[in-house]
Amino acid sequence: MGEQASSIAGQIDILFWFMTLASAVITGGIALALLFFSIRYRRRSENEVPVQTEGALKLELTWTFIPLILSAFIFLWAALLFVRMSRPEPNAMEIYVTGRQWMWKAQQPSGQWENNELHVPVGQPVQLNMTSIDVIHDFYIPAFRQKQDVLPGRYTTLAFTATKAGTYNLFCAEYCGTQHSRMVGSVTAMEPRDYQAWLQGENNAESPAARGLRHFESYGCDTCHRQDNGGVGPTLVGLYGQQEQLADGRTVTVDDSYIRESILNPQKQVVQGYGPPSRMPTYAGRVNETELIDLIAYIRSLGGQQQEQGGGGDDSLPGAGAEETPGTGPNSSTDGPKP
Amino acid sequence: MATISQPAGQPLRSPRSPEIRETYLNASSGLRSWLFTVDHKRIAWLYLMAISFMFLIGSAAATVMRLELLTPQGDMIQAGTYNKLFTMHGVVMIFLFLVPSIPAVLGNFFIPMMIGARDVAFPRLNLLSWYVYMFGAAFILYALVTGGVDTGWTFYTPLSTTNYTQNVVPTALGILIVGFSSILTGLNFIVTIHKMRAPGLTWFKMQLFLWSLYATSLIQVLATPVLAITLLLVAIERTLRVGIYDPALGGDPLLFQHMFWFYSHPAVYIMILPGMGVVSELISTFTRKNIFGYKFVAISSVAIAVYGFLVWGHHLFVAGQSVYAGMVFSVLSFFVAIPSSIKVFNWTATLWRGSVSLQTPMLYALGFIGLFVVGGLTGLFLAALALDVHLSDTYFVVAHFHYVMVGGMLLAYLGGLHYWWPKMTGRMYPEFLGKISAVVVFVGFNLTFFPQFVAGALGMNRRYYAYDSEFQIYNVLSTAGSTILGLGFMLPLLYLTWSLKFGKLASDNPWGSEGLEWKSATPPPTENFDEQLVVVRGPHHYTAKEQVVG
Numbered sequence: 001m002g003e004q005a006s007s008i009a010g011q012i013d014i015l016f017w018f019m020t021l022a023s024a025v026i027t028g029g030i031a032l033a034l035l036f037f038s039i040r041y042r043r044r045s046e047n048e049v050p051v052q053t054e055g056a057l058k059l060e061l062t063w064t065f066i067p068l069i070l071s072a073f074i075f076l077w078a079a080l081l082f083v084r085m086s087r088p089e090p091n092a093m094e095i096y097v098t099g100r101q102w103m104w105k106a107q108q109p110s111g112q113w114e115n116n117e118l119h120v121p122v123g124q125p126v127q128l129n130m131t132s133i134d135v136i137h138d139f140y141i142p143a144f145r146q147k148q149d150v151l152p153g154r155y156t157t158l159a160f161t162a163t164k165a166g167t168y169n170l171f172c173a174e175y176c177g178t179q180h181s182r183m184v185g186s187v188t189a190m191e192p193r194d195y196q197a198w199l200q201g202e203n204n205a206e207s208p209a210a211r212g213l214r215h216f217e218s219y220g221c222d223t224c225h226r227q228d229n230g231g232v233g234p235t236l237v238g239l240y241g242q243q244e245q246l247a248d249g250r251t252v253t254v255d256d257s258y259i260r261e262s263i264l265n266p267q268k269q270v271v272q273g274y275g276p277p278s279r280m281p282t283y284a285g286r287v288n289e290t291e292l293i294d295l296i297a298y299i300r301s302l303g304g305q306q307q308e309q310g311g312g313g314d315d316s317l318p319g320a321g322a323e324e325t326p327g328t329g330p331n332s333s334t335d336g337p338k339p
Numbered sequence: 340m341a342t343i344s345q346p347a348g349q350p351l352r353s354p355r356s357p358e359i360r361e362t363y364l365n366a367s368s369g370l371r372s373w374l375f376t377v378d379h380k381r382i383a384w385l386y387l388m389a390i391s392f393m394f395l396i397g398s399a400a401a402t403v404m405r406l407e408l409l410t411p412q413g414d415m416i417q418a419g420t421y422n423k424l425f426t427m428h429g430v431v432m433i434f435l436f437l438v439p440s441i442p443a444v445l446g447n448f449f450i451p452m453m454i455g456a457r458d459v460a461f462p463r464l465n466l467l468s469w470y471v472y473m474f475g476a477a478f479i480l481y482a483l484v485t486g487g488v489d490t491g492w493t494f495y496t497p498l499s500t501t502n503y504t505q506n507v508v509p510t511a512l513g514i515l516i517v518g519f520s521s522i523l524t525g526l527n528f529i530v531t532i533h534k535m536r537a538p539g540l541t542w543f544k545m546q547l548f549l550w551s552l553y554a555t556s557l558i559q560v561l562a563t564p565v566l567a568i569t570l571l572l573v574a575i576e577r578t579l580r581v582g583i584y585d586p587a588l589g590g591d592p593l594l595f596q597h598m599f600w601f602y603s604h605p606a607v608y609i610m611i612l613p614g615m616g617v618v619s620e621l622i623s624t625f626t627r628k629n630i631f632g633y634k635f636v637a638i639s640s641v642a643i644a645v646y647g648f649l650v651w652g653h654h655l656f657v658a659g660q661s662v663y664a665g666m667v668f669s670v671l672s673f674f675v676a677i678p679s680s681i682k683v684f685n686w687t688a689t690l691w692r693g694s695v696s697l698q699t700p701m702l703y704a705l706g707f708i709g710l711f712v713v714g715g716l717t718g719l720f721l722a723a724l725a726l727d728v729h730l731s732d733t734y735f736v737v738a739h740f741h742y743v744m745v746g747g748m749l750l751a752y753l754g755g756l757h758y759w760w761p762k763m764t765g766r767m768y769p770e771f772l773g774k775i776s777a778v779v780v781f782v783g784f785n786l787t788f789f790p791q792f793v794a795g796a797l798g799m800n801r802r803y804y805a806y807d808s809e810f811q812i813y814n815v816l817s818t819a820g821s822t823i824l825g826l827g828f829m830l831p832l833l834y835l836t837w838s839l840k841f842g843k844l845a846s847d848n849p850w851g852s853e854g855l856e857w858k859s860a861t862p863p864p865t866e867n868f869d870e871q872l873v874v875v876r877g878p879h880h881y882t883a884k885e886q887v888v889g
Contacts, residue, residue: 001729002797008725015726016796023716028685029724034705037690041626046628048694049881055632055685063684064677071673071719078723079666085725086662135498136592138657138732142798145729149658151593152497153586156659169807173732173800176492177498178419181803265589332447 005168005189006144007161008085013145015077022070048282068164085146089125096208096293097130099137099150101176102183107293111211112202116185120135121195122165128158129256133289141187145175155256160191212298215291219283232279238303245272259296263287362765362862377462380763383448385469386439391832393435393476396483400428402825405818413805421804422489429492431483431551434514435476437748438606441613442559443472443524445755446552448763450528452856452863453546455872456538460530464523472520478513482506485848491802493603496584496595500576508577511570518563521609525559528552537855539874543637546854546878547623547630550637551616554644558612562648566602569595596658600651608647610744614642614681614751618775621754622686623879624852625701626693632685633878639678646675653839656727665724672722679715683708698850699773703754706781710746712741717792734813735795738788746784753780753831760835761849765862766842772834780827786820853879 001013041050081138096107106118106128120126130139132152136160139158140147143166148158158309172183190198216222244258247270253321264287266280282322287295357363363380373381404424416424447465451458461463486507487631490499498505532553536545572583573595582588584595619630630636652660652668660668686708695701717739730736753776753840760768780816790813793876795801799810806814848857859868 010568012725012729015723016720016729019716019720019723019726023713023719026716027709027712030683031709033687034690034708037687037693038695038705039702041690041693041695043694043696044626050627050692050694052628052629052881053692054629055688059688060632060635060681060685064681067680068674068677071676072670074719074723075670075673078725078727079669080655083662084723085728136495136500136658140732140798140800142729147657147728147731151586151659153592154659157536163757169798171798171800175422175493175495175498175802177504178422179802180422181413181418181805184807 001145003143003166003168004145005162005164005166006141006146007163008081009163011081015074015081019074042156085159088127088157089161092125092127092159093120094129095128096119096140097128097150098133098141098289098293099130099172099176099183100133101135102172102179104118104137104170104183104185105137105174105290107208107290108199109208110199111207112199113290118170118185118187119195119198120162120187120189122162122189123190123192125159125161129155129293130158130268131155131260131289135176136174137172137176137183138170140173141168142171143168143189149174155260162187165189165191165194193316208294208297209301212294212296212300212301215287215295216298219287221295222281234274236299236302240300240303246270246273247274247276256296259299260292263292263295360860361864363858363865364765364862366865374467377458377466379447379451379462379465380460380863380865380867381764382465382469386472389469389476390436390439390444390471390609393431396480397432397436398429398825398828400424400431401821404428405821407804408806408814409818411806411808411811411814413486417726418804419489422491422802423487425802426488426491426633427483430479430510430514430564433492433606433610434517435479436519437744437819438521439472439524440748440752441755442528442552442555442609442618443469445617445752445759446528446613447524449759449856450531450549450552451535452859452867453549453770453854454535454540455858455868455874456531456535460529460535461527464527468520468523468527471523472517473520473522475513475516478509478516482509482513485509485619493599494570494573494595495599496576496590496592497575497586498761500573500585511574515567515570518567521559522563524561525556528556532556537872537874540855543634543873544877545637547619547633547640548616551612551619551640554640555609555612555616557641558644558647562602562778564606565598566606569598569602572598593655593659596655597651601648601655604651604654604663605644605647607740607743608643610748612643614707614711614748615640617751617755617758618686618707619682620854621700621704621758622689624758624850624854625688625696625698625855626702627851627879627881628689628693629693629877629879629881630685631688632681635681639681642678643675646671646678647824650675652784653722653727656724657731661848669724670720673719674723676715676719683715697774699768699770699777700754700758700850702774702777702781703750703757704755706777707747707750707754710742710750710781710784714742714746717742729798730795732801733795734791734799734801737801738791738795741788741791746788750780750784753777756835757831758850759856760838761845762856762859762861762863764839764842765845766840767836767845767849768831768838768842769834772830776827776830776834778832779823783820783823783825783827787817787824788820790814790816790820808850820843850854853881 001016004010004013093109098105105117106114128139130150132150134152136334138147139149139150144160146158146160148156150156167186167188170185170187172180176183207234225236227237229235239254242254244254245251252269264282264284266278266282270276270278359490363378376382407421487508488510490504490507532549575581576583576585582590584590584592586592620634623630650668650672652664653672656665668850721730721736757768757773794810794813799806845861847861858872
């Protein structure tokens, strides 16, 4: 196992070395037994016939149950660790990642895009929300002991906390075509102060929510989704993270995946009172993945349960929606964005 | 041991009588008598020829890959060529070599003989399945010579269903057709073992090779159709643009992975169970004991076949499957290790107070146990959820499955081929060279694949044509090892061919085995046995009264 640079790396390595040790003991034991028996009971005359042994139930049960207990123990150990590393921290800084043949793009919470690079502050829990533009990729940082497939058509997440400043390899781990082995880059973990300085040094980009608002207007979303509930579509204010009642009786949590799906395939899960059929046209093929990420950021900025998400340096995020409230029906309902 | 000297090129004679005895080899002659034979023993030879050729193609691809990987930069061939090579290596080795290897060659030859029958239940179907295999193989080879495929043997969607790649459809159709051959063979074996056993041969008197091939056949019949459906849907999505797997068309890419591994994980057991069966035979014969805990070993084959259907999701731990699904598949994967470990412990215990003879086949069997233990235990690393996150899709996985499939299945196949060679050909192979080959293969194999565990644990990804220079040392070791391994494979190819004509004549039972197949003459007559066998004793029961030769 290589360099450890994330909060879970040490725990993964302990499990690895424990299993390696156990395996070495088992393999060595069997090899020694085979060697010893081969010499001790070697055939001494051509017509030798050994005493026929049938087996012994006690022995069989012993070597059924000991491996069973050992297996159950390792399973539990690994599964509990897995649950812990899959669950994102509540105060995680969220970074959007898109994979395509054959490069990575990552967007900082404050809006800067990076190609084949990702900068994160040390000690800050990070959650990557990832999607692919074409085929399946996989975001893999060996030093963090973390990897996750990146699928087209949905978001998958990967959580980590870097513990050591440095630059680490980033690999695509799922075969994705000709230049798969060139789909590599680096993740740079920086001390929080250096990270802030680095952010300043980058071209101070427009915030994702602000970009999202521009798309929201240019695609004409604001015609139907107004700040009050008076539009053709439901209002999006305060929506994020809420449970929505669907026309077919089910409920759905409004998260990134649901928003994405509703933009690309509005007929799939229609909100009660707005169809079916929904009157919204599909935007599949018109809105690209980066625009989708911006739109989601904008809708999040309109408020909802998980408003506090995205710690880090994204203080501009909720503000964006509040200050630049769209002209179409600002009305009195400014209850959306919470501080 | 027979020492009758006879000029080379003469028809085979029984060592006991100078007269020419009719055997399945000289019963008829000419190409037609082989291509239209319904004798299971001759069909086994047809398969042996075909899969040996496929093995050479698959090995050639591996050789070029290992050479390319000597240096971290991609400098010898193009990236696209490299991707086609590993796809070809996987497709050919898995579908055209490993899946048919032991069942279609050794199983075909020895299942009827081990149950005292004169042929399989459906001899014509048996011949048909060889032709189906050749027809499917032709599709795959056609795709190969007309530009190749670069999706990897796993054909993950949507990569495989976009126009970006070529030749996916002929390859998929080829695999689908070869799958039918596998189904027909499995069906034939199941019926044969159920209906054709000699009087007195009850289930628990059957040799363990039969148990393992019975379990294998069940998987072949039940799992292969799912692969056929999966690949047919890939072809349909590619040609008709019907959205099944591609999200751009409204499909679901994970659906493909679930369906693919629903076949391909059980297929892993198609590629190891027969090897376990062979090794059980070898250990019995070369210790002159029935396998310790025979019933446990027999049942464990069936348990592996059943469990094998419930663990496919362990290929999807990082693919976007839910955490809870991951936990279920993880615990089931740990359980499948139990029947495997039962087998290993019982094989080892069989040597205890046995009469151990380290002839070539036994060396291969011992090598099998060692490599299979490593392959099996490293499988548990990959079944352990948190650890799999780091290790999946790295060289750790590559090393793991080569330890199981090459270290396991291929060593068992070579061991079995040496063991039964005298019965199949009437000639002995040169024993000294045989031992050398077993040792060279074992050493070369470990040098090739052990460094890959290390590279994988350090984070080297599989299917990388160029790699980070920190991994070079492991790749140099691996390439060096593969050279030795290649030599180890060349040796048997040469001396076995040589022995067909110049080998010492073999007696009926050169190993003094109690296996039923050795009760026939060497080489066997077309009918296998001159008279109907009646089985009264359990398998591999050795008694002092028995006259043991050689």
